[in-house]
Amino acid sequence: MKLFVYGSLKKGGKYDCYLEEATLIAEHAVANGVLYDSGLGYPAMVLSGAEKVIGDIYEIPDELWPALDDLEGYTGGAETDLFNKLTITVEADGEQVEAIVYVAKNQKLLKTKVASGVWDVSQSLLV
Template sequence: MLKRKESSLKMKNGYEVFVYGTLRQHENNHYLLKDARCVSRQCWTYGSLYDTGCGYPAMVAGTSERVYGEVYEVTPEQLKRLDVLEGYEGQGKNNLYDRITQEVHTDFGTIEALVYVFHDENVSEFDTIKFGDWKCYRYLQQDELLYFAYGSCLDDERFQLAGVKNQFERVLGCGVANGYSLAYTRKAHDGGRADIIESDEYAEGKVYHISRDTLPYLFRREGVTAAIYRPAFIDVTFGGNTYKNVLTFLVVDKTEEVAPPDHYAEEILRGAEGFISDSYYQKLVTDLQTKFKMKQ
């Protein structure tokens, strides 16, 4: 629920601020948050996102659509610097962006954070940003992308059946997504489907080098149009290097974990075996056995 109340939300050690554009990780104004503690990298709040045409987005508060971003805990001094960037001079002033308090949904629960929002009457000529995600708007336009697969796309059987195996032949290696863990949070008609959620652990997967022509297949397979999964960009480490803004897909409406059907679990393990680390493979097997009493 939208909360348009006093925007001076003060936490014990600072202020929690939701950012959705150039302040996000690896974006050009992120330096203003370089010393701030990141609370969540994969979170959302209600609103609509627009392209101002000036190299940064504008969020308009709402109650139905979602805007994705990150939450940081900032000091009063850091908040003042953000106010300057956003053209916020105080309540009741002629601000470029207003600063309000709004609920933000994370993988850990719902919190309240400060959000900089634009006046809706000023966005009539702006383009809507698809998926409510500034990073998707920027990086899905690239001709070539790195794609991190952690679930059934570890395996190539369905690629062959769909006649797209040639689009997934450039496999760069086993990637590690630090700060995430595998969970079966998508409830389908026959059981759970894989997701990665924020945690203090890590998830391993296969890193593909794909072209933009591959996206329609992945979007269909992941149910992007139906808002089952959404495209997202994360950091992935492989070959001794960390690669920024690697494409993956995350469950939109997460549930409590549900046991995956046997055929789906087998697909993940078949694609993972001999490719990911032995220790992580054993963790996948152990989790299926202990969480869901499955025999693998």
Template sequence: MLMLTKVFVYGTLCQGQRYHHIIAPFAKHTQKATVRGTLYDLPVGYPAMIEGDNPVKGELVELQNVPEALRLLDELEDYEPNRDTNEYERIVVKAVTERGDEVECYLYLYAPNRREWLAEHGTLVPGGDWPSFKG
């Protein structure tokens, strides 16, 4: 299986946000991009994205030392392959860069088993830009 080298981030891992320091040592290149989904703000201080057709704004990060970067990101996002208690699932999506290029990348999607909690406690982020929403 081919390992991708890019990840799309849309919340606390973005530049200027609280957990950017985790991804920063692995970032070879970062550019603005969008994916399709629906973005929520959680009362616990970070966002959650689920499937949808709205633009979600974030950053496409090209990683170096991908296995170690993914290990740390998986830990942060509470993700383990084939575990049904994950908070997020690591999936592959297509992000669109500002130049209009489509790029396959990893993305952490809020786990399906948490959607009921999300519906009760999450706040829809208008415009799909969590860092701007949090101001």
């Protein structure tokens, strides 16, 4: 399955090591959404048709999903989950690609809007 990453999992990000066994499919992919700085060293995204979030798409081997879910604070339904895990359509290299994305479930993650829709991975390294 494919994963759209837009924050600390992007190449050069604080947690890109989680994707060492994954295959980079596309850089500079575009999803419909709004990006926020959580104030915690990583961003959070919400879905929206009006704005764009830029990220990368990876092909994820099945054995990596449990670690990614744990990193993203996703258990599959607990009230305390930080993120939801959804399948969306992302544009990459002029094509539509189905990919999983972790979107904010906890509204406290939506501190400051990132107007550019691009997370600067160096921000993740500072926290």
